[in-house]
Amino acid sequence: MLSRIKIADILVDSIPFIQEFRDSVIVIKYGGAAQQNLELKEKFACDIILLYMLGIKPIIVHGGGPKITQMLETLKIDNKFIDGIRVTSKEAMKVVEMVLSGDINRELTFFFNHHGVKAVGISGKDSMLLEAKPKDFEVFGYTGEIQKVNINILQKLLDDGFVPIIAPIASGDNIKHPGFNINADSVACEISKAIKANKVIFLTDTQGVLDSSGKLISTITPNDARIYKNDGTITGGMIPKIDASLSCVENGVKKVHIIDGRIPHSILLELFTTNGIGTQIILE
Numbered sequence: 001m002l003s004r005i006k007i008a009d010i011l012v013d014s015i016p017f018i019q020e021f022r023d024s025v026i027v028i029k030y031g032g033a034a035q036q037n038l039e040l041k042e043k044f045a046c047d048i049i050l051l052y053m054l055g056i057k058p059i060i061v062h063g064g065g066p067k068i069t070q071m072l073e074t075l076k077i078d079n080k081f082i083d084g085i086r087v088t089s090k091e092a093m094k095v096v097e098m099v100l101s102g103d104i105n106r107e108l109t110f111f112f113n114h115h116g117v118k119a120v121g122i123s124g125k126d127s128m129l130l131e132a133k134p135k136d137f138e139v140f141g142y143t144g145e146i147q148k149v150n151i152n153i154l155q156k157l158l159d160d161g162f163v164p165i166i167a168p169i170a171s172g173d174n175i176k177h178p179g180f181n182i183n184a185d186s187v188a189c190e191i192s193k194a195i196k197a198n199k200v201i202f203l204t205d206t207q208g209v210l211d212s213s214g215k216l217i218s219t220i221t222p223n224d225a226r227i228y229k230n231d232g233t234i235t236g237g238m239i240p241k242i243d244a245s246l247s248c249v250e251n252g253v254k255k256v257h258i259i260d261g262r263i264p265h266s267i268l269l270e271l272f273t274t275n276g277i278g279t280q281i282i283l284e
Ligand SMILES: Nc1ncnc2c1ncn2[C@@H]1O[C@H](COP(=O)(O)OP(=O)(O)OP(=O)(O)O)[C@@H](O)[C@H]1O
Pocket: 030, 031, 032, 033, 034, 062, 063, 064, 065, 066, 084, 184, 185, 203, 204, 205, 206, 208, 209, 210, 211, 233, 234, 235, 236, 237, 238, 239
C-alpha cells in the first residue's frame, strides 16, 4: 500500500512541471549512441507518447554515428572526425544519407507509429527544412553548417498533432548537389531556436557532462563550458553538444539538458522531478 501511495505522491509532485510544459515545444536529440538497445527504444517511445498526451509537442532529431561508422567501415570508405565532427567525402555523403534518411529515420518512424505515436519521418531536405553551406569544404567536405531553417513544415505537422522525426541532412544550393551531412546536435539546436522551443534535451551514452575525475557536473553556464572546453575536460562528441547548448541558451531557449539515454525513462526523470538526472545548461 505504501508504495502505491508513493506513486500517487510522485504524480502530484509532477503537477507544476506538467503545467509549465503544457503546449510547449520540446526538441529531443536522440543520439545514435543511445539507440543501441531495443528495450530502451521501447521505453523511449512510451515516454514520447506520455509527453504528447500531457499536451507537450515533441520534435525528435536523431543521430546515427555508430551505424554510419559501421557502414563506412564495411564499404572501406574513410571515416574521420575532427573535434567530434565527421569529415564527409562525396562517397561518404551517399552512405550518410542512406543510413540516416533511408535506414534509421524509417526504422524509428515505423517503431514510433507501431507504439502509438503519430510520427512522421522527414529529412532536413524535405520542404527545404534545412538549408546549409559547407563548414570548411577543404577540411570537412560535405559536412555542412545550417544557414536557414524553414519551419513551415514543422509547424504544420505540430499543429496537426504529429510528432516530427528528423534526419540531420540538409539541402545544398543546386539540384546536382548531394546535400550536406549536419551534426545532429546542431540540427536540434537550430530547429529549437527557429521554432522557439521551451527546451532541448540531448539523450546520449554518458550520464551527462563529466569533470576530469569522471564526476557528473549538474549545472553548466556558458562561462564554465568555455573553461571545460579549453582545459580539455570536454572532448570529441561532447564538443558539438556543448557548442549547440551554448548557442541555444544564448538565443532564447530557456534550458538545455544533456542526459543519459541508457537509463530507462530518463526524459521523464529529467522533466518531471525536481532534481533531474543529468547536466543542465543555463545562462547563469
Ligand atoms: N566531459 C565529457 N563528459 C561526457 N562525455 C564526454 C566528455 N568529453 C567527451 N565525451 C564523449 O562524448 C560522447 C558523446 O557524444 P557522441 O557524439 O559519441 O554521442 P551522441 O552525440 O549521443 O550520438 P550521435 O553522434 O550518434 O548522434 C561520450 O560517449 C564521451 O565519449
